[in-house]
Amino acid sequence: MPDRLYIDKEDRPYYQKAEEENVINFKNKNQKEQFLLAMSIGFENKQKRELKTRDGFFFSDNLGPEGRTLINALAIHEHGSADVLADEKKVFDIAEQYASAGIRILADSIDKIQFGKFDKIFEKDLVEMLNFNR
Amino acid sequence: MRIERIDLKNYRQFRNVCVDFGKNPKDDLHIIVADNATGKTNLLNAINWCLYGNEPHLSKESEQLPRINLNTLVQAVEGTKETVSVELVTETEGNRVTFKRSEEYSVHEDGKQPVIHDTSFSVTYLDDKKNAKWVIDEEALAYVERFVPRDIREFFFFDGERLDTYFRSVTGQQISNAIFRISQVDTLNRISERLENVVNDLRREAGKRSPQIEGIREAIEDKGKKRKEIIDQIAELGAQKKDASQKIDELNEKLRSIPNIDVLQRDQARLHDTLKKKEQVRNNKVTEKQNTLFELGILLILNPALHASSQIISNKVKNKEIPQTYDSRLLDNILITHQCICTRRVEEGSSEEEHIKQLHADIASSSLIARELLQMISPIEQIKRKISTFKSELERITKEIQLYDEELNDINTQIQSIDSRISGYNVEQVKQWYSELKDYQRTCEFNIERITNLKLAKERLDKEIDDLNEELNKALLKEAASQKVRCQIVFGNKASSVVNNVVKTMMDHVRKAIEHETREGFFNLIWKKGTFKDVYIDENYALHLTHELGYECLGSVSASERQLLALSFVIALHKVSGFDSPILVDTPAARVSGEQRENLGKTFHQISRSKQLVLLFLPSEYSVEISRYLDTCASSVRKLRLTGNEREIQMEVIC
């Protein structure tokens, strides 16, 4: 297994922006958590982005079982079968690409949404998602 | 006692004026009408100057001028002397007493200030044998004190306009002093003191005959001194307490509709404190919600992927693909030993060996996949559970935040309410008033306690003095030569005791009587009859006026109401005391208007039936409401006007 997960060096300012605006307590989350959120937003919007300059973000040991499960599930979904799990690098690549796209989408949303309203909109979207899934 | 006549010579505007106060059979009311600056108030000053040697009602203009009439001054020949005099001829029970004060001036033509050379004051009267007696100095002053004592003259000769401010500045102590003087309780007190003085002398004489008697006498005198000190202390503390009570009433009146700002500010500080704490908790709840959204947001968004993985895992489990059941160690062994399980040899590089190697690699790969998938089972279950509780968890936290928001709103409303109650007031001023109120209340309480202790001490001393008097009496009984003195001492003590008891009883009687008359007079005079409930004089001789609604309101009534109350009080004082001296009032109706003037006129008329009343009106005061009534009953109505370069008064008799 690769020892760390990477972001694009150009992604850093977007992570910083999200921290500055501190939407849904972003600033107080560790980098693994921030990555996973970005990854999930990329997944939700079905967008990926190739990393140009790889920049280590956090150690893979920090993923934990839940984190591991999430990126595996993402890779399986992307690939269409569980075979992708045999290639751990590929699994991480998929996660990193979704995260890279996702953090940009997040930063963009922060810009577009009126100050202070992000959390409410995020909550509304999640509740709709929950109701839809039921 | 009444004034028959006032003769003024060269006294200010009164160059040579005689004001006769002959009375008609029914009334002794005299009206003098004059414009301002005519000399009306100087008539009041003339009486004061004659009796007391000073002029308390001088205008600023008059203060600059010499007492001597200006025309006399201007027309005087160089080096001559001119006399200013005021002679007050009074009559009491058929006896005539004349008070005369004069000043001799030497005048100069060169415009220098006239110089006073000689002043004199004398009283002439007829003795029992109808012989004319003439007294000066202290004896003459004593006569004045019998006529109208100096320290209470403001109850007899007063400026009606100033009466308005009377009850603002005068204290209960001054009123009680006035009452004591007027009601002759002061005479009784003086008698008591003098009796004690004389009895002490008698004891001293007796003491000269025997050391034992002298010893007892000294002890009585000592204790007497201590008793006097205690009485003085009680009086002083009582006066302080009265002042403090008055101040308390004034402050309570001021603060009646003002909230206790100190208390409100403390409440506000407490609310701010609570607000801060609740805001902190609320913010923590908001963070908790954000964390929930963050964490569960990730899971919810990735749920489709998790669901798909879950399906795959389920299928593989169903198909028994996971967990894997074949053992790769078997293949390892074949590759190492080059011998198949069927014992056939597996040659190196053979297709069989390649096949086994491929199989081995596939197994290795699927083991990794299987392991990963197996490790996903438990987390997926946990995630499903988390997602299932997401909505209820969110609702719970949202509700809690809402409740805190409501509480914070409520607290903010309370803070704003206090703000608006406080705003508009000079906060520092109000706080100062409350602080002063507390101080005065403390003073009152402290003084009450001290007075109680002092009264107990006085009672003890009274008992000790009584015991010593008893002892002295016994000692004197043993001395044959001292029997007469003993008898006089015992008699003197008895008399002193009776007089003291009379004083106590009289003070209470007089206070209640004055209170009754003041109340009657005031409610008779006042126009707004439904506004006030009661007038009373407390045992400290402070005058109180209570509103219909029950609160003390002397400090906040209008000037005319206060004037009416003051007038009622003065008239009550005269009525009750029976003190037989005239009343002279300058501008008596200045602050009174309309129906009240008519009532005032009637009251004046009523008073004048039993007491001489001289009223000095401005023309604007002597309006038709009052003149139509008084013109018909007054003994005299005169008008003053200035002539002779406006330096001399001429009196015109109207009726």
Added chain:
Amino acid sequence: MPSMNITKKISEIIKEQASNDEPLQEFILAIIKWELSTKGAFQFKENYRQMIKQYSSKWEDGK
């Protein structure tokens, strides 16, 4: 309550306080009368002693 003559009221109270003691009553009333009169405002001791002597003697005789 009618308006009262102070001196009269004082006399009444003196009679109450010194009941059955005429010399004492008379003495006090005499002293009051003397005080209220226009004479002898300051030379009180002589007069007081004289009156005490006079009335105490009467008082003792009456006992």
